[in-house]
Amino acid sequence: MVIDHYHGMISETATVTSKSMVNIPAKIRKKYSIKEGTKIVFIENEEGRLEMIPVPPLSELFGADREHKDALLADVRELEKEHRSEALLDKKKLGH
Numbered sequence: 001m002v003i004d005h006y007h008g009m010i011s012e013t014a015t016v017t018s019k020s021m022v023n024i025p026a027k028i029r030k031k032y033s034i035k036e037g038t039k040i041v042f043i044e045n046e047e048g049r050l051e052m053i054p055v056p057p058l059s060e061l062f063g064a065d066r067e068h069k070d071a072l073l074a075d076v077r078e079l080e081k082e083h084r085s086e087a088l089l090d091k092k093k094l095g096h
Helices: 026-031 066-094
Strands: 001-006 009-011 039-044 048-055
Touching: none
Parallel strands: none
Antiparallel strands: 001 009, 039 048
């Protein structure tokens, strides 16, 4: 374990295996609730550093958008209205 005193963060080191696999250190897995089957997204940030971000399962996201429900429903209705209008225009263009 390496402690980066400048940023106050703890970092761990892992080795890539011959099959391109990496074991995530236990402290990191525990801190970020990474379990078997957890999806991980790898992103290169603006500084060229690689970030590893665990993706929560959909079951944990259930209800996360409730506070925006009315706005989401209004947007969906607007999209449906636009879709119907475009479908009518396409029908008229085709002569139906």
